[in-house]
Each structure stands twice: as structure tokens, then as C-alpha cells.
Amino acid sequence: MEPVLRQAPRRHSKLRLFVFKAAELAMRTLGGRRLYRSLNLAPGRFDLRLEKVNLPAEASDLDGLVIVQLSDIHAGPFLAAGDLGHVVDAVNALEPDLVVFTGDLISRVADEAWLVLDDLAQIRARYGFFAVFGNHDYRHRREAEIADAFGARGIRFLRNESVRPLGPDSALVLLGVEDLEEAKHLDVTEPRKRLRPGDFEVVLSHNPGGARALLSPATGLVLSGHTHARQVDLPVLRGLGPHHPGDRIDVDGVPAITTHGLGVIGIPFRVGATAEVVVIRLVAGEQVS
Numbered sequence: 001m002e003p004v005l006r007q008a009p010r011r012h013s014k015l016r017l018f019v020f021k022a023a024e025l026a027m028r029t030l031g032g033r034r035l036y037r038s039l040n041l042a043p044g045r046f047d048l049r050l051e052k053v054n055l056p057a058e059a060s061d062l063d064g065l066v067i068v069q070l071s072d073i074h075a076g077p078f079l080a081a082g083d084l085g086h087v088v089d090a091v092n093a094l095e096p097d098l099v100v101f102t103g104d105l106i107s108r109v110a111d112e113a114w115l116v117l118d119d120l121a122q123i124r125a126r127y128g129f130f131a132v133f134g135n136h137d138y139r140h141r142r143e144a145e146i147a148d149a150f151g152a153r154g155i156r157f158l159r160n161e162s163v164r165p166l167g168p169d170s171a172l173v174l175l176g177v178e179d180l181e182e183a184k185h186l187d188v189t190e191p192r193k194r195l196r197p198g199d200f201e202v203v204l205s206h207n208p209g210g211a212r213a214l215l216s217p218a219t220g221l222v223l224s225g226h227t228h229a230r231q232v233d234l235p236v237l238r239g240l241g242p243h244h245p246g247d248r249i250d251v252d253g254v255p256a257i258t259t260h261g262l263g264v265i266g267i268p269f270r271v272g273a274t275a276e277v278v279v280i281r282l283v284a285g286e287q288v289s
């Protein structure tokens with residue numbers, strides 16, 4: 001039997017949604033965007049989290065490959081055009097081999113995606129920039145329009161698709177899965193039909209809750225976002241956001257990295273959940289955990 005991929009969407013009460021929207025409007029009016037940018041997106045205010053991931057012997061020729069992961073930008077009231085400039089500069093300074101975005105581009109409406117397109121299109125990666133959608137990105141079902149526009153600027157959304165970004169003979173496979181809560185269609189079976197023995201598969205899945213069900217024998221790494229590492233990691237507020245499984249956990253022997261992301265939802269604050277860019281180096285010939 002196929003493992004169940006779909007995750008139950010979190011739904012808020014009307015009262016809670018009203019309170020969220022009122023708080024967001026108030027913070028927006030009081031200059032929340034400027035505050036968020038200065039506290040979280042200025043140089044030295046976001047982390048570059050370094051992670052080493054071990055390669056199996058069959059994929060040792062990928063040694064040294066650098067994958068940079070961005071996530072949860074949530075363009076909209078608290079993050080808009082120009083605000084990612086220092087993040088883009090930091091990513092380009094790393095001269096990454098691959099850049100991946102693990103979903104939640106927008107906050108509430110599809111048009112928010114255009115706010116950050118010019119900034120993201122400045123990112124350079126030797127073998128390309130790939131992305132998946134998060135649960136927010138399906139609002140009004142305009143995600144295909146977003147994928148087309150971003151694709152035209154060099155950012156390719158993988159929608160239940162896999163690619164070999166280093167070329168057809170390389171062992172590195174990137175599999176991008178649609179969001180496990182909101183997508184109409186989920187399928188990892190079809191894209192995996194082209195896997196070969198010795199492949200090293202990196203799975204991009206916005207929601208970390210489905211990591212175990214997403215594994216194949218070729219999977220060597222799962223990259224997710226969605227949780228914002230609780231965004232405001234205080235006891236009374238911790239339960240408002242999705243469960244954060246940990247920055248890096250082991251799922252049946254496979255590392256699963258869940259990034260804190262870069263943006264916010266609802267309020268322009270992060271507490272105990274520093275915005276970050278994750279820098280992953282694939283390494284051969286040693287055991288890392």
C-alpha cells in the first residue's frame with residue numbers, strides 16, 4: 001500500500017482569524033514592514049545555518065556540492081520589494097551550486113508574489129534555482145500563473161516533478177512535491193519511475209509533517225519549511241503555529257531539515273526563531289549527523 005502523503009490542513013476559528021487580521025492591519029499601519037526588515041533582514045540579523053549531509057559511497061562524486069535553501073518569504077504586508085536585498089547578496093556571495101525555495105512565497109493573495117520576483121531573480125546558482133509551493137501559495141488557485149512567471153525569470157517550480165540539475169548522467173535528483181495540505185494533486189510515484197540505482201534524491205516538501213511518507217530508497221535528504229520554527233517561540237503562543245519537528249531530525253536514517261524561513265505571518269516579529277538561510281554541503285567519506 002502507498003504511504004499516505006496528505007496532511008490535514010489547519011483551520012482557524014472565525015474569531016481567531018478576525019483577531020489575526022486586526023493585529024496584522026494595526027502592525028502594518030504602525031510600520032511593521034520597516035521594523036521587520038531592520039530586525040530580521042539586515043546584514044547580521046539573519047542566520048546562515050551551515051549543515052553537512054553525508055553522501056553514500058555511490059554518490060561520492062557529489063562531494064562538496066553546496067545547496068542553499070530559502071523558505072517562507074511570505075511577501076505581503078511585512079516583506080515586499082527590495083527587502084530581500086541583503087539576503088540575495090549573502091546567497092550570491094556563497095556562489096552556490098543549487099538554490100532551492102521550499103514554499104510559502106505569499107501571505108494572502110497571489111499578486112503578492114510579484115513583490116519579490118525581481119529580488120529573487122537576482123540570485124545566481126551554478127546549476128539552477130528550484131522551488132515548491134507552500135500551503136499559502138494556492139490562494140485563489142493562481143499557482144500555475146506564478147510558476148509560469150517565475151519560470152520565465154529562471155526560478156523553476158517543481159510540481160510533483162523531478163529533475164537532474166547537474167545533467168542527465170549525474171546521480172543528483174531533485175524531487176519537488178506539491179504542498180501536502182492544499183494541493184489538489186500529490187504524486188511521487190510517477191517522477192520516481194526514472195530513478196536509477198545509486199541516485200541521491202533530495203526531496204523538497206514544504207510541510208515537514210510528511211517526511212517519513214515521502215522517503216524512497218534513494219532519498220538522502222528532505223528539505224522543508226512551513227513552521228517558521230514557531231515564529232514566536234514563547235510558551236503561551238507556541239501552539240498558534242504548526243508543529244516544528246526540530247531544525248534537523250533523523251527520519252529512518254535520512255536527515256530532514258526544517259528551516260525557520262525568512263518571513264512572517266500575522267505579526268512582524270520573530271522571537272527565538274531567527275530568520276535564516278540554510279547552507280547545505282554534501283560531503284563524502286565521513287559520517288556527519
Ligand SMILES: [Fe+2]
Nearest residue numbers: 072104226227
Ligand atoms: Fe510559512
Ligand SMILES: [Fe+2]
Nearest residue numbers: 104134135226
Ligand atoms: Fe506553510
